[in-house]
Amino acid sequence: MNIGQAAKSSGLSAKMIRYYESIGLLHPATRTDSGYRLYSANDLHTLAFIKRSRDLGFSLEEVGKLLTLWQDRARASADVKALAHKHIVELNQKIEELAGLRDTLQDLVEHCQGNDRPDCPILKDLESGGCCTSG
Numbered sequence: 721m722n723i724g725q726a727a728k729s730s731g732l733s734a735k736m737i738r739y740y741e742s743i744g745l746l747h748p749a750t751r752t753d754s755g756y757r758l759y760s761a762n763d764l765h766t767l768a769f770i771k772r773s774r775d776l777g778f779s780l781e782e783v784g785k786l787l788t789l790w791q792d793r794a795r796a797s798a799d800v801k802a803l804a805h806k807h808i809v810e811l812n813q814k815i816e817e818l819a820g821l822r823d824t825l826q827d828l829v830e831h832c833q834g835n836d837r838p839d840c841p842i843l844k845d846l847e848s849g850g851c852c853t854s855g
Contacts, residue, residue, distance in 0.1 A: 723749075726759040730767040737767065745770055745784060778807060824850075 727734045737759075740746040746766055749757035759767075769790060773783045785803055789795045824845075831841045 721759050721764075723757045723759070726757075726764060726767065729764055730771060732767060732771055740767070740770055743780065745780070745787060776807075777811060782807060 721729065723734045723737055726732075727737055730737070732740075737746065741748055746763065749759055749763065752758060766787070769787065770783055773786055774780075778786065782803060786800070789800050789803070825842075828842045828845055833839065
């Protein structure tokens with residue numbers, strides 16, 4: 721199938737498929753005599769793997785490691801588990817950071833009168849770089 725068909729089938733854009741090929745996540749596609757890329761069922765399977773990995777928030781570097789492990793039938797599942805566990809730790813850290821941001825912004829919104837007056841604790845916090853929260 722051509723790149724447009726592969727894109728539609730995989731849920732990725734043609735641009736992303738070309739990018740994944742350019743950085744080595746996907747083996748270079750075979751080409752027709754006129755230069756069009758052709759993708760096999762195996763290529764689509766790899767694209768699905770990449771997409772799902774990215775959907776789970778793995779970085780491109782981590783996806784590369786996962787692909788290597790996936791393709792190595794002699795690999796230890798402990799290696800895969802360790803990579804996934806590390807990703808969970810990073811996700812939990814990001815969740816905590818986002819929750820902190822949400823809580824700070826929620827506090828600022830609650831202290832903003834939201835009226836016709838110019839006083840605004842949200843803008844004051846942004847101006848101060850967050851060093852002096854209201855309340």
